[in-house]
Amino acid sequence: MTNLFGASGATGKLFDAFSGAATSLSGPLPDPSTDAGWSTEHPKRVGFFTDTSVCIGCKACEVACKEWNLVPDDGTDASDLYRLTGMSYDNTGDLGASTWRHVAFIEDVRPHGSATAAHGGPPSGVPVDAATGFLPTGLPAVTDGAPSSPTLRAPRDAATAPAPGETVDLLALLPDSGAHGQQTPDDERDVRWLMSSDVCKHCTHAGCLDVCPTGALFRTEFGTVVVQDDICNGCGYCVPSCPYGVIDVREDDGGAHKCTLCYDRLGAGMEPACAKACPTNSIQFGDLDELQAAADARLAELHGRGVTEARLYGRDPDDGVGGDGAFFLLLDEPEVYGMPPDPIVTTRDLPEMWRNAALTAVGLGAAVVAAFWGGRK
Amino acid sequence: MTDANPAEMPQRSRVDHDAVTPRRGSRRRGRGEELQVPEAEFRSYYGRPIIKAPVWKNPDVPLYLFLGGLAATSSGLGALGGATDRPTLRRTGRLAAAAGAAGGTVFLIHDLHRPARFLHMLRVFKPTSPLSVGTWILSPFATLAAATAASEVTGLFRRAGDASGAVAAVIGPALGTYTAVLFSNTAVPTWHEAHRELPIVFAGSAAAAGGGMGLVGASVRDNVPAARLAVAGAVVELAAGEFMERKLGLLGDVYQKGRAHTLMRASKACLAAGAVGAVLGRRRRWSAALSGLALMAGSALTRFGVFDAGIASANDPAHIVVPQRERIRQRQATTGTEVAPPDRTFA
Numbered sequence: 001m002t003n004l005f006g007a008s009g010a011t012g013k014l015f016d017a018f019s020g021a022a023t024s025l026s027g028p029l030p031d032p033s034t035d036a037g038w039s040t041e042h043p044k045r046v047g048f049f050t051d052t053s054v055c056i057g058c059k060a061c062e063v064a065c066k067e068w069n070l071v072p073d074d075g076t077d078a079s080d081l082y083r084l085t086g087m088s089y090d091n092t093g094d095l096g097a098s099t100w101r102h103v104a105f106i107e108d109v110r111p112h113g114s115a116t117a118a119h120g121g122p123p124s125g126v127p128v129d130a131a132t133g134f135l136p137t138g139l140p141a142v143t144d145g146a147p148s149s150p151t152l153r154a155p156r157d158a159a160t161a162p163a164p165g166e167t168v169d170l171l172a173l174l175p176d177s178g179a180h181g182q183q184t185p186d187d188e189r190d191v192r193w194l195m196s197s198d199v200c201k202h203c204t205h206a207g208c209l210d211v212c213p214t215g216a217l218f219r220t221e222f223g224t225v226v227v228q229d230d231i232c233n234g235c236g237y238c239v240p241s242c243p244y245g246v247i248d249v250r251e252d253d254g255g256a257h258k259c260t261l262c263y264d265r266l267g268a269g270m271e272p273a274c275a276k277a278c279p280t281n282s283i284q285f286g287d288l289d290e291l292q293a294a295a296d297a298r299l300a301e302l303h304g305r306g307v308t309e310a311r312l313y314g315r316d317p318d319d320g321v322g323g324d325g326a327f328f329l330l331l332d333e334p335e336v337y338g339m340p341p342d343p344i345v346t347t348r349d350l351p352e353m354w355r356n357a358a359l360t361a362v363g364l365g366a367a368v369v370a371a372f373w374g375g376r377k
Numbered sequence: 378m379t380d381a382n383p384a385e386m387p388q389r390s391r392v393d394h395d396a397v398t399p400r401r402g403s404r405r406r407g408r409g410e411e412l413q414v415p416e417a418e419f420r421s422y423y424g425r426p427i428i429k430a431p432v433w434k435n436p437d438v439p440l441y442l443f444l445g446g447l448a449a450t451s452s453g454l455g456a457l458g459g460a461t462d463r464p465t466l467r468r469t470g471r472l473a474a475a476a477g478a479a480g481g482t483v484f485l486i487h488d489l490h491r492p493a494r495f496l497h498m499l500r501v502f503k504p505t506s507p508l509s510v511g512t513w514i515l516s517p518f519a520t521l522a523a524a525t526a527a528s529e530v531t532g533l534f535r536r537a538g539d540a541s542g543a544v545a546a547v548i549g550p551a552l553g554t555y556t557a558v559l560f561s562n563t564a565v566p567t568w569h570e571a572h573r574e575l576p577i578v579f580a581g582s583a584a585a586a587g588g589g590m591g592l593v594g595a596s597v598r599d600n601v602p603a604a605r606l607a608v609a610g611a612v613v614e615l616a617a618g619e620f621m622e623r624k625l626g627l628l629g630d631v632y633q634k635g636r637a638h639t640l641m642r643a644s645k646a647c648l649a650a651g652a653v654g655a656v657l658g659r660r661r662r663w664s665a666a667l668s669g670l671a672l673m674a675g676s677a678l679t680r681f682g683v684f685d686a687g688i689a690s691a692n693d694p695a696h697i698v699v700p701q702r703e704r705i706r707q708r709q710a711t712t713g714t715e716v717a718p719p720d721r722t723f724a
Contacts, residue, residue, distance in 0.1 A: 352572070
């Protein structure tokens with residue numbers, strides 16, 4: 001099966017390379033599979049919508065992914081088996097050749113009353129809530145320990161500060177805290193936990209796929225991007241070409257590896273292992289258009305509940321990669337989760353690069369000829 | 378859990394300004410840098426890199442770039458040296474072209490993490506992959522250059538050797554500049570944002586290397602074109618390199634620190650010394666050869682420096698976040714949207 005798909009995928013990419021170089025390197029592209037040479041009979045484009053507002057950081061996705069795809073451990077050596085990062089409960093650090101799902105874990109710790117504009121709190125000079133030190137944005141206002149109606153609260157920016165004297169009882173909010181990240185009160189510090197299961201974005205315009213010189217990477221009929229391990233020669237060009245830092249070369253086998261969106265399971269009509277294992281439905285799998293609609297609805301719901309910091313990432317087909325097949329609902333800026341705030345596929349500029357290089361080559365040739373100018377003797 | 382180190386907080390972290398902005402108070406200030414970075418503050422995930430640094434091997438890839446550049450211009454010197462009755466230049470150029478291409482091919486294959494599969498490069502031709510295009514440039518070039526060198530050494534099939542040498546010389550310049558696209562067409566900020574300048578730097582570097590080789594190998598009687606090419610290449614490489622570093626602004630900081638800085642400084646010293654030596658000492662065999670070696674060293678050091686700068690850039694989250702945030706800010710300023718950039722549409 002893989003070979004069959006691989007062969008047609010590679011042919012499709014070749015076709016794409018010749019015909020699509022000028023038209024499909026960037027910008028919105030409704031149907032990347034057809035653009036890559038698949039017949040229009042192909043299945044609908046699928047993807048992931050990862051709603052981090054309900055992620056509990058259990059890492060079942062990481063485990064399910066490893067088990068299904070037989071991904072080896074992430075450690076580089078036996079003593080580093082668990083890759084203890086020491087920074088948070090994150091012990092895989094980032095996506096890589098042997099980490100196809102990565103649960104980012106952000107322990108947003110601040111000393112009591114230390115919130116500043118830079119932390120997303122009110123700017124200096126504005127009174128900060130003495131009890132909590134920072135404004136838990138979007139949390140329903142609470143007074144006297146009793147939850148009030150979920151009033152819209154000020155977003156976390158310098159323009160809007162809490163009214164002086166307002167207090168927020170974080171404990172009372174815990175039952176509802178899933179939608180805002182986990183929050184824990186403490187005598188000496190304020191803690192907020194953000195968790196997000198990161199994964200390959202299966203970009204509409206995938207830099208890794210564009211630059212692969214062997215055709216090992218190809219666009220599947222589901223619109224996803226997959227490495228054919230029996231073709232990859234480990235050149236490593238895909239690695240720095242991914243604007244998200246997803247794909248990497250595995251040390252021991254020399255091949256480039258990343259999430260396949262469980263290509264084998266898709267073919268059998270099953271959902272990917274991570275989505276199947278996710279206990280809170282943070283990872284949602286489905287047809288991309290349906291996921292986008294669901295994400296829009298979820299975002300509207302959260303905004304309606306006052307979680308104004310919620311935002312979609314990778315949802316927009318007009319962005320620098322033509323939109324992601326795997327996109328996210330985040331509760332803070334993407335860079336806080338280790339994702340680039342405004343990624344652009346590198347091949348967007350490739351036509352200009354080729355023009356520059358060709359002109360320079362002509363100039364170099366002319367320089368060689370000119371060096372012989374005037375004859376000799 | 379214990380208290381996390383505040384320095385590692387994923388909050389808007391204050392960054393060493395000397396590390397992020399161009400040298401403070403130096404001549405680099407206020408030179409109309411394209412990338413205006415109002416503040417070197419950014420947020421990140423515990424300061425970890427966002428993109429993956431290239432896994433290309435060092436010294437394989439920088440050496441491949443150097444040898445490719447050397448071969449690119451040497452083939453031209455060899456072909457035209459033959460056409461203008463400069464036998465020592467012809468011989469040097471032809472042998473250097475073949476050796477450079479062969480050595481470069483070896484390094485390129487050795488750089489693969491699965492070298493046995495190097496022929497997989499020839500499965501497809503993909504204009505979207507500079508490495509694929511480069512393979513299709515290098516393969517015929519190396520074949521023709523080797524044939525030319527074989528004819529040169531054996532004295533057999535002279536006409537065929539001339540013809541293959543001429544075709545190699547036509548392909549050569551492409552071999553010398555495509556490598557700039559190879560680097561630029563990545564998400565590595567310092568490489569990608571230099572995609573206008575890098576081909577010129579690499580072309581200058583190729584001219585300095587090939588010309589330098591000509592100075593080393595050709596007789597005083599034959600070495601004028603090599604000296605001219607080498608000096609022109611060194612001047613272009615120095616000027617374009619300086620321009621590139623300045624224009625990169627924030628992203629140019631990787632050329633101002635660490636190993637890349639050392640390499641680039643050494644490169645500039647070698648190029649300048651070699652160029653002066655080539656002008657003043659061309660007529661003496663030993664000084665011509667010494668100048669040629671300096672020019673070749675300068676060319677190679679540039680490749681190593683650019684390579685190192687790219688690694689440092691990829692590993693620096695500021696290089697990703699700060700320019701992209703600035704891009705978002707400018708886009709918002711243009712479109713008037715203040716809530717969110719287009720890629721994070723609020724319903």
